Amino acid sequence: MSRLHVDWTACDGRGLCAELLPELLAEDDWGYPVPKGDLTVPPALEPAARQAVDRCPALALRLTAVSAERAPASS
Numbered sequence: 395m396s397r398l399h400v401d402w403t404a405c406d407g408r409g410l411c412a413e414l415l416p417e418l419l420a421e422d423d424w425g426y427p428v429p430k431g432d433l434t435v436p437p438a439l440e441p442a443a444r445q446a447v448d449r450c451p452a453l454a455l456r457l458t459a460v461s462a463e464r465a466p467a468s469s
Contacts, residue, residue: 395436398455399456400455401455409425410451
């Protein structure tokens with residue numbers, strides 16, 4: 395499973411990602427993405443998420459791997 399990461403400093407608010415991935419992103423009044431949830435990408439949306447990452451004109455999106463379960467920190 396993966397998670398979508400938005401580099402807010404690189405994003406210039408064109409809104410393409412929200413158009414390509416409306417299940418995970420909405421668009422604010424200025425075209426910037428607004429996350430719907432924690433941006434974890436379900437397997438069924440993986441192709442759409444990859445397309446949004448590939449087509450971002452500002453290169454502000456990337457997919458990061460999410461481990462299934464993290465080990466608890468030891469005291």
